[in-house]
Amino acid sequence: xxxxxxxxxxxxxxxxxxxxxxxxxxxxxxxxxxxxxxxxxxxxxxxxxxxxxxxxxxxxxxxxxxxxxxxxxxxxxxxxxxxxxxxxxxxxxxxxxxxxxxxxxxxxxxxxxxxxxxxxxxxxxxxxxxxxxxxxxxxxxxxxxxxxxxxxxxxxxxxxxxxxxxxxxxxxxxxxxxxxxxxxxxxxxxxxxxxxxxxxxxxxxxxxxxxxxxxxxxxxxxxxxxxxxxxxxxxxxxxxxxxxxxxxxxxxxxxxxxxxxxxxxxxxxxxxxxxxxxxxxxxxxxxxxxxxxxxxxxxxxxxxxxxxxxx
Ligand code: SF4
Numbered sequence: 001x002x003x004x005x006x007x008x009x010x011x012x013x014x015x016x017x018x019x020x021x022x023x024x025x026x027x028x029x030x031x032x033x034x035x036x037x038x039x040x041x042x043x044x045x046x047x048x049x050x051x052x053x054x055x056x057x058x059x060x061x062x063x064x065x066x067x068x069x070x071x072x073x074x075x076x077x078x079x080x081x082x083x084x085x086x087x088x089x090x091x092x093x094x095x096x097x098x099x100x101x102x103x104x105x106x107x108x109x110x111x112x113x114x115x116x117x118x119x120x121x122x123x124x125x126x127x128x129x130x131x132x133x134x135x136x137x138x139x140x141x142x143x144x145x146x147x148x149x150x151x152x153x154x155x156x157x158x159x160x161x162x163x164x165x166x167x168x169x170x171x172x173x174x175x176x177x178x179x180x181x182x183x184x185x186x187x188x189x190x191x192x193x194x195x196x197x198x199x200x201x202x203x204x205x206x207x208x209x210x211x212x213x214x215x216x217x218x219x220x221x222x223x224x225x226x227x228x229x230x231x232x233x234x235x236x237x238x239x240x241x242x243x244x245x246x247x248x249x250x251x252x253x254x255x256x257x258x259x260x261x262x263x264x265x266x267x268x269x270x271x272x273x274x275x276x277x278x279x280x281x282x283x284x285x286x287x288x289x290x291x292x293x294x295x296x297x298x299x300x301x302x303x304x305x306x307x308x309x310x311x
Pocket of ligand 1: 100103105107108145146147180
C-alpha cells in the first residue's frame with residue numbers, strides 16, 4: 001500500500017484495487033456524491049474548460065466499473081458513442097525510408113525513397129470511400145518512416161488534402177506523427193499547436209542511455225536534440241507520449257527515464273526489443289534482468305505517486 005493515497009475497490013467488478021489521484025480522483029469523489037456532468041463542470045473549473053478531458057476520465061471510470069455511465073451521463077456527453085466499440089481504421093503511411101539515426105535495432109532498410117504525393121492522394125481517396133462504405137466512424141493516419149519529419153512537407157500536403165477530401169464524409173479523420181524528434185520544423189510545430197495532428201516521440205533513456213542506441217549516422221548521440229525539441233513542445237502545451245525500446249543497453253536506465261517523464265507529465269510506454277537480423281549489437285536482455293529492472297522502476301513510481309489533493 002502507498003501511504004497518502006486512497007485505494008478503491010468495487011467488489012462487484014473483476015477489477016482489483018485501484019489508485020486514483022489528481023483530476024481522476026476529483027471526478028470520482030464527486031461522482032460518488034451524485035454529481036452529474038453539469039455539476040462536475042461547475043465544481044471543477046478545468047472540467048468546464050476541457051470537457052474532452054472530463055469525458056475521457058468519465059469513460060475510463062465507467063470502463064473500470066467504478067461509476068455507472070447510465071442515464072445520468074449518456075445524454076450530456078458523447079459517452080454513448082465512446083462506449084460503443086468505436087469503429088476506427090488505422091492507416092500507416094510510411095512517408096520515407098530515409099532516417100538520420102542509426103538505431104541498432106531498426107528494421108527499416110534505409111533507401112532514399114519517399115512517398116509519392118499522387119500515390120498518397122490516391123490512397124486517401126480510396127480510404128475516404130472505403131471507410132464510409134464499411135461503416136467506420138474514424139480514420140487515423142499514422143505518419144511514420146524512416147523518419148517522417150524528413151518528409152514533413154509531403155506529410156503536410158497530404159494532411160491538407162485529406163482534410164478537404166474527408167470534409168464531405170461522415171467519417172472523421174485524424175493524423176498522428178511518430179518521430180525520433182531530432183527535427184521539429186516550424187510548420188510541423190504550427191500544425192501541432194493548431195491540433196491538426198498528434199505526435200509521439202521515441203526516447204530510449206536520459207542522456208547516455210538514449211545516446212548509446214539512438215545516434216546519428218556519424219555516431220553522435222541524439223539526446224540533446226530530442227530534449228530541446230521536447231522542451232519546445234512542452235512550452236507550447238504539447239505533451240507527446242514517449243515510446244521507448246528497452247534493450248540490454250538501456251535497461252538499467254529505464255527508472256531514470258520514468259523519473260524524467262514523470263516530472264514532465266509525459267506518459268510513456270516501454271516496448272521490449274525484438275531481435276532483428278540486421279542488428280550489429282547484442283541487445284537481447286535476459287528475462288530475469290528485465291523483471292528486476294521493471295520492478296525497480298514500478299517501485300520508484302509507487303514511491304512517487306502525486307500527493308492526493310484535498311477537495
Ligand atoms: S529513428 Fe526509427 S527509423 Fe530511424 S533508425 Fe531509429 S528506429 Fe530506425
